[in-house]
Amino acid sequence: MIETKPTLNFEDGHLCGRFSAMASPCEILFDSTDKTRIEPYFLKAIAETKRIEAKYSRYIRGNLLHRINHSLGKPVLIDDETYQLLSFANTCYDISHGMFDITSGILRQMWRFDGSDNVPSVKAVGKLLPYIGWQRVIYSESQIILPSGFELDLGGIGKEYAVNKTAQLLNESLSDISVLVNFGGDIQVTRPRQDAPFWRIGIDNPTKQNGTAVVNIAKGGLATSGDANRYLKKGTKRYSHILNPVTGFPIENAARSITVASEQCIQAGLLATLAILQGDKAEAFLKQQGLTYWCYR
Known part of the structure; x- marks a missing residue:
């Protein structure tokens, strides 16, 4: 993604800040027209986002x-923030019965979800399976020991975490103003707006050309998981980028897109991914959780 210079402009009665981070277009909407007041906090929000990216991106040496x-296989010292993220990843692993595994990112060595028909062989994928298994990772509040050959990939929770941290920072500084943080479709709203309480959000329906559902959100998180832009297609079969860590292959009968509303963006992101991992049982899973959701197949 091309890096763009941050901008802060007036749009439809509010301020909209835009920048790029974490391979995504990022925007922050402020329910205010006071640019002098808002700009310093917009810059702080960018700095916080870039800090998280610099620390946890797998692309930064x-x-x-x-x-x-x-x-x-040697111990690496970690701080409290990293311990909390690893603990959340551990919770994800437990409640998904091992299907949400941040060591499974190593499979990207074989899978390139570029819209082509380059599906790797079972044998090639199988060579990576011994290097997947969160249960083999040892960590504490001060250090982590990752087995040799293993990799961690925080892509499944990192962007949503950045959304929540940025929204928290802005809410602490601008507690009287509604702020909407949107990083590549992962969203957190801090509080209702002053006049019209809702922000209007568009959710893409990948099964229809130019299909978009409009959602009103006053407070809380929204996150989407799906294969709208990352997939393979061979013959008539479409391969989602959501991979099964046990088989190393994409989830069978996965929904094209699932969007979930929850109190926090990071929770919504987890639940959307867990639903995708359910394959053709996604809707049953979402209904069982009592969630507000949008599912497209």
């Missing part, structure tokens, strides 16, 4: 995640 992934 020498950062904490890079050191962990190249530790060759």
Whole structure:
């Protein structure tokens, strides 16, 4: 993705800040027209987002995640923030019965979801399966020991975490103003707006050309999981980028897109991914959780 210079402009009676981070277009909407007041906090929000990206992106050499992934089984010191993220990943692993596994990112060595028909062989994928298994990772509040050959990939929770942290920072500084943080479709709204309480959000329906559902959100999180832009297609079969860590292959009968509303964006993101992992039982899972959701097949 091309890096764009941050902008903060007036749009439809509010301020809209835009920048790029985490391979996504990012925008922050402020229910205010006071640019002088808002701009310093917009810049702080960008700095916080970039801090998280610099620390946990798998694409940055020498950062904490890079050191962990190249530790060759030796202990690596971690801070409290990283311990909390790993603990959340552990919760994801437990409640998904091992299907949400942040060590499964190593499968990207074989899978390139570029819209082509380049589906790897069972044998090629099988060579990576011994290097998947969160249960083999040892961590504490002060260190992590990753088995040699393993990798951590926080892509499944990192962007949603950044959304929540940025929204929290802005809410603490601008508690009287509604702020909407939107990083590539993962969203958090801090509080209702002053006049019209809702922000109007469009959710793409990948099964229809130009299909969009409009959602009103006053407070809380929204996140989407799906294969609208990342997939393979061979013959008539479409392969989702959501992979089964047990088989190394895409989830069978996965929904094209699932969007979930929850109190926090990071929770919504987890639940959307868990639903995708259910394959053709996604809707039953979502109904059982009592969630507000949009599911497209």
